[in-house]
Structures are given as C-alpha cells and as structure tokens.
Amino acid sequence: MSRLLILSAGAILALASVASAAPAMQPLKISKExxxxxxQTPSFCTITESNLAAIPAGTKILYYGPVTGSSLFGSSTTVIAVGNGDTAVGYCVTYDTASPMxxxxAFHAGSGTLAGFQAVVKVTVDDKQIYHWDGGYLLGADEAAK
Structure with a gap:
C-alpha cells in the first residue's frame, strides 16, 4: 500500500513539473483599422500599431470566412500576412452586435519570422473604430515545441 502511495505521489509531482515547464506567454498588443x-473573401484590415517587431504596422490581416459579411458576428480563418513568407494562421470569432463588441x-502556426507563432487575444473596438487585440503570444519553433 505504501509503495502505491509513493508511486502515486511521484506521478503527481512529475505531472506538476511538466505543467510548470510550459513557456510563459509574452504580452501582445495590436491595433488595426x-x-x-x-x-468579401478575403477581406482585410491593416495593423496601425504593434508591440511585436515581427508584426509591424502596415501588416495585413486577411479574413477568409466562412462568415465575413454578417452584421451580427464574424467567424473566420485569419492570416497575419507580413510579407516574404512571414505569416501566422489562426481563427477569429467576433460578436459584432454585443455592446460593447x-x-x-487564437493563432496556432506561423512561417518565416513567425515560425512557431501561437497567440490568444481578446478583440475590442473603440469609438474611433480602431480594433484592439490584447493577449499573449509565443514565438519561435523552439518555444512552440516545448
């Protein structure tokens, strides 16, 4: 019985150390107009400010649907297209008629300078119709593989 408890305690400690080894996400703040x-598919917005050098102002965010033209909500595969093969792929869902919107x-893959890019951001819009992404990211193939 005591051997079973020791093995169980060891397994719990091993799982706890694996969970604590997850890389820390870095803050991500992006504004777009x-x-x-x-x-239409694709439609795009343009980044006006970013705290991540790999995604500079002027970068296009492309929306491929399936729902890009609804006035109620958006649901879309999303590509951050920096250029020269530097892209990130994810999915966005917005509740456009919520007050506030x-x-x-969530982004799960990237290429070029965005290889290993993962991010989760909250989407909001201000009274000047500037959209804000606030959340966190991981960048780099080594970080994403941990």
Whole structure:
C-alpha cells in the first residue's frame, strides 16, 4: 500500500513539473483599422500599431470566412500576412452586435519570422473604430515545441 502511495505521489509531482515547464506567454498588443474591409473573401484590415517587431504596422490581416459579411458576428480563418513568407494562421470569432463588441482570436502556426507563432487575444473596438487585440503570444519553433 505504501509503495502505491509513493508511486502515486511521484506521478503527481512529475505531472506538476511538466505543467510548470510550459513557456510563459509574452504580452501582445495590436491595433488595426478596417476601412478597406469589404466582407468579401478575403477581406482585410491593416495593423496601425504593434508591440511585436515581427508584426509591424502596415501588416495585413486577411479574413477568409466562412462568415465575413454578417452584421451580427464574424467567424473566420485569419492570416497575419507580413510579407516574404512571414505569416501566422489562426481563427477569429467576433460578436459584432454585443455592446460593447467583443471577440477572440487564437493563432496556432506561423512561417518565416513567425515560425512557431501561437497567440490568444481578446478583440475590442473603440469609438474611433480602431480594433484592439490584447493577449499573449509565443514565438519561435523552439518555444512552440516545448
């Protein structure tokens, strides 16, 4: 019986150390304007500010649907297209008729300078129609593989 307790305690400690070894996400803050967003596939917005050098101002965020033209909500595969093969892929869902508007985007893969990119952000919009992504990210193939 005592051997079983010792083995169980050892397994719990091993799992706890694996869970604590997860890499810490870094803060991500991005602002974008969507004056050229049409609701067609793809539609895009343009980043105006970013605290991540790998995703500079001027970067396009492309939305591929399936739902890009609804006035109620958006549901879309999303690509951050920096250029020269530097991209990140994820999915965004927004509740556009909520007061205030709200949403979430999660990114799970990247290429080029965004290799290993993972992020989860909360989406909001201000009274000037500037959209804000606030959350956290991991960057780099080594970090994503941990």
């Amino acid at each position: 969507c004056s050229q967003y049409t609701g 709200q949403g979430t985007c």
